[in-house]
Amino acid sequence: KEKLLEIPYIRSVKAEEAAYGNIEYQGATWTEAFYKLTESSYEQFDMDVEGNNSYEYLCEHDGVIITNSEFIEGINGVSFKVGDKITLRWFDGEEHVSELEIAAVTPAEMDTSAGTMCMADKTMEKLWSGMNTACSFQISVTEYEKYGGQAEQEIRNAIEPYTDLTMETLREKMISD
Numbered sequence: 001k002e003k004l005l006e007i008p009y010i011r012s013v014k015a016e017e018a019a020y021g022n023i024e025y026q027g028a029t030w031t032e033a034f035y036k037l038t039e040s041s042y043e044q045f046d047m048d049v050e051g052n053n054s055y056e057y058l059c060e061h062d063g064v065i066i067t068n069s070e071f072i073e074g075i076n077g078v079s080f081k082v083g084d085k086i087t088l089r090w091f092d093g094e095e096h097v098s099e100l101e102i103a104a105v106t107p108a109e110m111d112t113s114a115g116t117m118c119m120a121d122k123t124m125e126k127l128w129s130g131m132n133t134a135c136s137f138q139i140s141v142t143e144y145e146k147y148g149g150q151a152e153q154e155i156r157n158a159i160e161p162y163t164d165l166t167m168e169t170l171r172e173k174m175i176s177d
Contacts, residue, residue, distance in 0.1 A: 004139060007154040009147040013141040017133040019124060021090035023117075026078040034064070035110070035118045036133065051082035051104035058120040063103025065118040070107045072116055080105045092131055144170065 004013045017036040022029060035142070039055050047053060053065050066072065068078050073079055098118070123166045124133065141151040152169050159165045 001134070003158050004155065006136065007151060009142045009151045010155075011142045014138045015134040016136045016138065017124075018135040019090070019131065019133045021088045024087040024089070025062045025084070028076045028078050030076050032117050032134070034124065035067075035116075036121050036124045037118050037159060038121050040092065040096075041118075042117060047104075047106050047108055047110075049104035049106040049108075052097070053101070053104035053106075055120060058103055058118075061103060061123045062098070062123045062126075063101045063119070065104045065106070066116060067106055067118065068109045068116045069105045077099075088127070090127070092128070098127055102105075106118045 001013050001015060004010060019036075020031060023032045037055065037058065037133045041055070045089075047065075047067070049065065051065075052063070057063055058065070064086070069080055072152040080102055082102055082105055084152050086102060088098045088100055090096050100123075110116070139155065141148050144151075148169075148171065152167075152171070155167060159167060
């Protein structure tokens with residue numbers, strides 16, 4: 001992020017954070033991303049849900065909000081119930097296991113690339129303490145139409161050594177859409 005902010009014409013770099021783990025629930029197992037919520041994640045706290053999606057409740061109960069629930073249920077053959085526990089397994093050099101409460105469920109989708117399960121930043125820090133959970137960056141360029149091409153090339157040069165990184169530009173997204 002710091003390296004990106006040094007590139008000319010980069011106005012801002014916003015990190016989207018998520019952490020990944022294996023979920024075990026109702027006999028099914030799958031890999032899922034957990035999107036980090038902060039106290040100011042108003043979009044998620046204002047969603048119409050079954051259960052309790054308040055920041056305070058999520059922190060106190062190590063709760064998760066499951067969005068796009070009907071899709072996830074259909075793929076995994078489960079039926080999420082508020083108050084149930086899911087088992088989360090993850091690896092950061094050693095294996096970890098934790099029980100998380102299904103605090104809220106909604107069929108609504110979130111506008112994020114980071115997954116369908118949300119948890120409070122405090123819970124994420126407790127589970128993935130010290131790990132870099134940045135999963136994507138949204139980069140804004142000053143006067144994109146004028147400087148976008150130059151900024152894109154500088155970004156490509158900056159990320160070239162990191163073979164596990166990919167880049168999608170506004171220009172590519174507009175063509176794809």
